Amino acid sequence: MAATVPPTGLSQQAAPLKRLTGAARGDQLFRLVLTICAIVIPVLLLALVLMLVRGAAPAIARFGLGFAATKTWDPVAGQFGAFPMIVGTLLTSLLALLIAVPLSLGVAVYLTEFAPGFLRRPVAMVIELLAAIPSVVYGLWGVFVLIPLLQRAVFPFLRSLLGFLPFFQGAIYGPSVLAASIILAIMIMPFIMSVSREVLLAVPNSQREAAMALGATRWEAVRTAIIPYARSGIVGAVILGLGRALGETMAVTMLIGNRHDSSMSLFAPGYTMAAAIANEFNEAATPMHYAALTYVALLLFVITVLVNAAARLLIWRVSRGGVSGAKAE
Amino acid sequence: MSTTLDSPVAPMRPMAPRVKMAPREPAREPVANEEPAIEVRNFSFWYGRTQALRDVSFTAPRRAVTALIGPSGCGKSTLLRSINRMNDLIPDTRVSGELVVEGTSVYGSVIDLVAHRQRVGMVFQRPNPFPKSIFDNVAYGPMLNALCTRRDLPDLVEECLRRAALWDEVSDRLDSPATGLSGGQQQRLCIARALGNRPTVLLMDEPCSALDPIATQKVEELIFELKRDYTIVIVTHNMQQAARVSDYTGFFDRGGVLVELGGTNQIFTNPKQERTEAYITGRFG
Numbered sequence: 032m033a034a035t036v037p038p039t040g041l042s043q044q045a046a047p048l049k050r051l052t053g054a055a056r057g058d059q060l061f062r063l064v065l066t067i068c069a070i071v072i073p074v075l076l077l078a079l080v081l082m083l084v085r086g087a088a089p090a091i092a093r094f095g096l097g098f099a100a101t102k103t104w105d106p107v108a109g110q111f112g113a114f115p116m117i118v119g120t121l122l123t124s125l126l127a128l129l130i131a132v133p134l135s136l137g138v139a140v141y142l143t144e145f146a147p148g149f150l151r152r153p154v155a156m157v158i159e160l161l162a163a164i165p166s167v168v169y170g171l172w173g174v175f176v177l178i179p180l181l182q183r184a185v186f187p188f189l190r191s192l193l194g195f196l197p198f199f200q201g202a203i204y205g206p207s208v209l210a211a212s213i214i215l216a217i218m219i220m221p222f223i224m225s226v227s228r229e230v231l232l233a234v235p236n237s238q239r240e241a242a243m244a245l246g247a248t249r250w251e252a253v254r255t256a257i258i259p260y261a262r263s264g265i266v267g268a269v270i271l272g273l274g275r276a277l278g279e280t281m282a283v284t285m286l287i288g289n290r291h292d293s294s295m296s297l298f299a300p301g302y303t304m305a306a307a308i309a310n311e312f313n314e315a316a317t318p319m320h321y322a323a324l325t326y327v328a329l330l331l332f333v334i335t336v337l338v339n340a341a342a343r344l345l346i347w348r349v350s351r352g353g354v355s356g357a358k359a360e
Numbered sequence: 361m362s363t364t365l366d367s368p369v370a371p372m373r374p375m376a377p378r379v380k381m382a383p384r385e386p387a388r389e390p391v392a393n394e395e396p397a398i399e400v401r402n403f404s405f406w407y408g409r410t411q412a413l414r415d416v417s418f419t420a421p422r423r424a425v426t427a428l429i430g431p432s433g434c435g436k437s438t439l440l441r442s443i444n445r446m447n448d449l450i451p452d453t454r455v456s457g458e459l460v461v462e463g464t465s466v467y468g469s470v471i472d473l474v475a476h477r478q479r480v481g482m483v484f485q486r487p488n489p490f491p492k493s494i495f496d497n498v499a500y501g502p503m504l505n506a507l508c509t510r511r512d513l514p515d516l517v518e519e520c521l522r523r524a525a526l527w528d529e530v531s532d533r534l535d536s537p538a539t540g541l542s543g544g545q546q547q548r549l550c551i552a553r554a555l556g557n558r559p560t561v562l563l564m565d566e567p568c569s570a571l572d573p574i575a576t577q578k579v580e581e582l583i584f585e586l587k588r589d590y591t592i593v594i595v596t597h598n599m600q601q602a603a604r605v606s607d608y609t610g611f612f613d614r615g616g617v618l619v620e621l622g623g624t625n626q627i628f629t630n631p632k633q634e635r636t637e638a639y640i641t642g643r644f645g
Binding site: 148235236237238239240241242243244245246247248251255256259260 | 449553
């Protein structure tokens, strides 16, 4: 390299070159530190998976993949199957989304597009405060306030109205799949609401103006221009909520009734994977029970990873319009 | 402060920098008893306590280009955005005076804003296509306002894209996202989108300020074509552009005062007001 530099330029360039190398050494150290930090995360993840697989190995060897499709869970007889828990986990999360998404999206749209100025910040702040309440407090509230209310008023009403559907039949216990779903919905609403609010706030005014200038009413502008523009961010908000719902343990354990059973009725008690692990881990009597619970944990891990991967795919697919739109601004 | 139009524009040479353009045809002689498309009488506008327009009286003749020029903060954009009431989106604004578009009082009590904005198209400073396909962008207005059936939509979209001189560039990829177009194409798409509503008036708020010179030239040629059918009001920072594309020019000064309004030729060659002369010769602004 140096040979190609004319001799006259060489002496003048030597000094600054040296200084540059000195700075680069500091950079190299910094880079090393950051690289280590970055490697720690995947290593942790890997360690977690390894631990789960090793802990679950006896159960995996004994029950295989059929574990996920088996209904019996009998620690005394040493028979374990996670099907009701998997269904319970997916069902409660899905129901929670079904309740929470329209509500939180409505609130977000109201706060960004329609609310008078003095309301916007205070309401948003209160909702974000909801996210800071520990889940055991939600659980307590659920047990003492929500369940009696549901039992007395809401469930009988639902049964008389929609009783022809299998989901709304049967005896009304307090703790149930539906009660857990409702508390989950309340818990994930602040997340979905505040993220989609941020996303809606980030929609450039020019999009709003473009729609209004073409004769859109405020509502039409929201429906046809603003939400489509923000949709990949909104999907992201929903996924965040789903992730919370899948893993939520405490409040669900307190409200779902903890029964290893999968009934069609939403009034019946059920179980989720997270609740089962939290409930039974301390009382796991036999090594097989312990291994089965670890197997459940592994499955929960896999399900959350799959859900998140599917969500990424979804975001990637819907954002082919939206994100490039953001880029154009 | 009332300013009236006194001279139709004679054919004039484009000012430097020279842009090659179709030969300029003389502006239509204003018909004696023809009502102007836009008539503004003693119009004032406040943002909170700041007055942005002071007692402005102004007319924009039909099927001609009226340019609004002036230094930053002179209220020219405010006036433009008052014509289709886009300023409604800003809280705490007040108006007084009259603003009449095609016989309808825009700030009157009986106006149907949706129908009004359909008649008055707007093109913004930065191209703002929706993140939808090219087709859906142009179809947005007609679908929203149910102006035509789904079956006639392709014809309407094609017509608008042709009028916006974009058809040849995009006819083979109507389904691809509008955001993939270049800046100049996006702006012409926004013009096509505005035409989709079949407006009579087109408002342009510095439509070329985010475009490169070649794209600017295309949009200017387009404006020249469009004035056969539309009343165009254009706000521009670029005086050469005003001289090139407009038939009439209004000069605003700071404080929201319309200093002078007249034929573009007269304003640029023989301004009546000293302030106007100072501005167009570049002594301030």
